[in-house]
Amino acid sequence: MEFAPYLFLATLEGAVTAAVLALTAVGLSLVFGVMRVVNVAHGEFFMLGAVLAWWVAHMLGGHPGLGFAAALLIAPLMVGLIAVAADMTVLKRIEYDPERTIVATIGILYIIQQVTLMTYGPDARPVEPPFNTRLAIPWFRFGEDGVELYWPWGLATTSYKLAVIGAAGVVLLCVWLLMARSRIGLLMRATQLDREMALAFAIPVERIYAIVFGLGAGLAALAAVLIVPISQAHYLMGGDPLLLSFIVVIIGGLGSLPGTVVAAILIGLSDGIISVFFSPTLAKILATLLVALVLVFRPQGLFGVRRA
């Protein structure tokens, strides 16, 4: 294949990564923004979403579309409930102290991961996509009589990958509507701006925290359900999304949702493109160093505004 179609293919793969990453990172960013805590177990909620999706699809059997649709509803809901339970039994009791929360969520990370290992096992298992038509993409070249179209060998995507990108866009729009237009979103923003004042106005801050924590985890699980037909469900799959979400949230400015989405697209696309042309390990080294240096020299993120 020539360079230009190859780059286009890498961009397309990057767009799928970016879509899933945006959902996961928005979940993490929401939790950080409203609750001011870092949830290190976020990647494990992602993993749990994928594993539950496999479980639901496996239990239902029948047409892959049916199992997938059920998983799309059930897995994020269950993960959200588990997160709410974790919030109420652990985080609430340590009063959302930022440093102790990190230690506690590291503990939760290991508990979820190892319980999955004990029940689900160490295998990677696939979920069948509901539809998976191969779509060849035409490319153009300058022939003898002007521009002509042709189908380069290997330049193709699947309808499912395009659907993932579309679905992620719809969900992000819903999150934005929820935050900007609904009453619960208003309460969340009020809690984010000033916890004390929100309490004084009789906003049930602890319930809001539980909802936000569940919503964040649910978004990660939803992202995982979308990606699991492309990759596979495995008990160690939470590490990379966690790292990438961290990177995205920090680059995008801690707690800023639009910044998070922009950064997710940027990081997802460049990750896709860089991993195609360079060693993935080198790409990860550069990305982690970039995050550390951004935090050191520009703590408000590349797109964030410095808080007073």
Add this chain to the structure above:
Amino acid sequence: MSDTTRTMTLHVAVLAGLLALQFVLPAYHHGNLARVMVLASYAMGYNILFGYTGLLSLGHALFFAAGMYGMGLAVQHLGAGPLPALGAGLAAGVAVSAALGALALRTAGVAFMIVTLMFAQAGYLTVLYFGTWTRGDEGFVIAQAQRVLWGLDLSDPANRYFAALALFAACLLSVLWLVHSRFGRVLVAIRENEERTRMLGYDVFAHKLAAVILSGAMSALAGACYGLLFGYVGATFASVQYSIFPLLWVLLGGAGTVLGPLIGTLFMFYLIDLSSQVTTAYMLIAGVVLVALTLFAPQGLAGEVRARLWRWLP
């Protein structure tokens, strides 16, 4: 008895007890205890920063691995003897911790935790990336012939035990000296109230940087000794898990106590050792202990003892 005499008696008694155990323990536990003492030295290094200075790092595996690889690569590729190799490990640890400290200390709180985590992750990936020299995940073995120090074969269990005890005693006594020194008291002051310490005219940044370097150097020395005594260097020791372990040990034993790291390491080592006979998912125990500790005993075992019984415990 004055507090100083009590303190000295207790710690000398612990060291004497460890020395005596060498002659009575069965082979299996004998080997375990040697391992625990080296890991406890690592935890004590961590405790200087976390327990006494109040800086929670999630990237100490970077220092441990810097020491281990500084030592291991010097032996493997430069053919260095054990002593220069340990020196190389220590130097690597000091260099890495100085660089990391200078950068990461510009941040505080949660940002400091994430920055250290990220640098450690980058370090781990770097070890994997240069797999030609480091042999990546697989690691490499340090041959027995290269582990002979002053005619003592460090792969022999008895010699290994004494070497581990020597390292542990050196670290224990330095920490003990540190907490009674002026420098150590400034670190505790920074932990308790950073702004006030600055107002009193102390250079907070310089003290914190020195604490990072000291902590990194001790961790690196423990890493180098671990590689030398047990003859294996691998990328696992640079992974996130080995950043979490010292945090776990110190939290369990009691942050800001001299004996806490030993107690925590011993406790956790045997907890995991016993549970791994039952299940392969032994990290589950670590997770449960972490959550339980943050919930019920943020002071750790030695911290509780200090709060309830021996108020003089350093």
